[in-house]
Amino acid sequence: MKVKIIQEIKRDNLNLEKEIEKLIVRRNKLERKIERITNAQWFKMWQKLVVYKKIILKLLKRK
Amino acid sequence: MHWKYFDPLFEYEKWKLEIDDYSGWVGHKYFIYDFLRNLKPRVIVELGTHYGTSFFSMCQAVKDGKLKSSLYAVDLWQGDKHAGYYDKSVLSEVEKIASRYYKSLKYELLQKSFDEALGLFPVNSIDLLHIDGLHTYKAVKRDYLEWESRVKKDGLIILHDIFETKDDFGVYKLWKEIKRKHKTLEFHHSHGLGIIFKKPEKFIDFLELEEVWQRYYSTIFENKVLNKNKLLDGEIKELIEVHKENKDLKDKKEIILKDIESLNKILSNIENAKFYKLWHLI
Numbered sequence: 001m002k003v004k005i006i007q008e009i010k011r012d013n014l015n016l017e018k019e020i021e022k023l024i025v026r027r028n029k030l031e032r033k034i035e036r037i038t039n040a041q042w043f044k045m046w047q048k049l050v051v052y053k054k055i056i057l058k059l060l061k062r063k
Numbered sequence: 064m065h066w067k068y069f070d071p072l073f074e075y076e077k078w079k080l081e082i083d084d085y086s087g088w089v090g091h092k093y094f095i096y097d098f099l100r101n102l103k104p105r106v107i108v109e110l111g112t113h114y115g116t117s118f119f120s121m122c123q124a125v126k127d128g129k130l131k132s133s134l135y136a137v138d139l140w141q142g143d144k145h146a147g148y149y150d151k152s153v154l155s156e157v158e159k160i161a162s163r164y165y166k167s168l169k170y171e172l173l174q175k176s177f178d179e180a181l182g183l184f185p186v187n188s189i190d191l192l193h194i195d196g197l198h199t200y201k202a203v204k205r206d207y208l209e210w211e212s213r214v215k216k217d218g219l220i221i222l223h224d225i226f227e228t229k230d231d232f233g234v235y236k237l238w239k240e241i242k243r244k245h246k247t248l249e250f251h252h253s254h255g256l257g258i259i260f261k262k263p264e265k266f267i268d269f270l271e272l273e274e275v276w277q278r279y280y281s282t283i284f285e286n287k288v289l290n291k292n293k294l295l296d297g298e299i300k301e302l303i304e305v306h307k308e309n310k311d312l313k314d315k316k317e318i319i320l321k322d323i324e325s326l327n328k329i330l331s332n333i334e335n336a337k338f339y340k341l342w343h344l345i
Contacts, residue, residue: 006301006302006305009302009305009306009309010305012309013305013308013309013312016309016312016313016316017312019316020312020315020316020319023316023319023320023323024319026323027319027322027323027326030323030326030327030330031326033330034326034329034330034333037330037333042338042342043333046336046338046339046342049338
């Protein structure tokens with residue numbers, strides 16, 4: 001007869017595996033979404049603008 | 064940190080006198096051996112040594128693991144009403160066993176009362192304290208209260224006989240009180256052994272193992288010491304394996320949850336940016 005505690009832990013392991021599978025799907029979706037945004041034209045423009053803004057602010061401070 | 068299980072040979076068992084026959088501690092020697100090999104405490108003090116089953120089991124772990132531990136055994140070696148009274152021959156045997164098998168270690172046999180020995184150990188100086196003196200409630204509580212401050216803030220205290228209720232044994236009463244205040248771990252076999260973790264967060268991985276350890280070490284005791292050979296070795300191995308798998312899965316889940324949390328943060332930073340909103344308006 002199997003020890004009760006082993007069966008309980010095995011059941012817990014199965015549940016954990018299922019949970020992990022779902023979490024991996026969720027993580028992949030988020031990664032894809034972020035990738036889509038960061039590859040978009042507007043995002044690249046925005047990043048450039050942020051850099052320009054910093055440079056301009058520095059220049060203004062010098063003056 | 065993963066707990067490693069050892070399969071030790073206790074050299075002191077070779078001594079002609081079968082010292083384990085005199086000890087109610089024998090059921091915990093495989094546990095204390097693994098405990099020391101895994102946690103490597105530097106300063107170990109034992110209050111109440113008698114023939115030394117626990118002390119020599121610890122010495123064996125220190126010797127095999129080449130640990131830099133110092134071991135101190137405190138006992139008057141006169142006996143008491145629970146252990147029975149005895150003559151000088153017991154200390155003489157203990158000294159011979161220690162020098163025969165554990166000569167290379169840093170150990171001291173302190174033939175003193177616990178009160179006399181207390182002054183030798185500064186506050187916060189002991190990593191592992193094992194209390195196994197007189198077992199009345201009053202005596203063990205006094206030992207515990209007096210010596211507790213000597214144990215480091217992240218140290219450990221072990222009490223034996225926590226489930227012994229015969230005569231005027233009273234460790235079980237103190238154990239109930241301690242359990243209400245501290246994080247503990249306990250074994251039920253061999254009169255019971257309790258471990259108090261002063262800083263439990265340091266040992267969180269091990270605290271989860273309580274049920275596995277209870278099963279494993281009581282079976283090891285029955286198989287190896289009582290020779291009952293219950294043929295549970297396969298089950299023990301399976302239990303350890305599924306528990307390890309459980310721990311790994313929990314760790315994995317934790318990592319993925321953290322990933323998701325940080326990805327969500329990145330996404331919300333982008334979505335809250337003015338430019339993002341503006342762009343989507345256009």
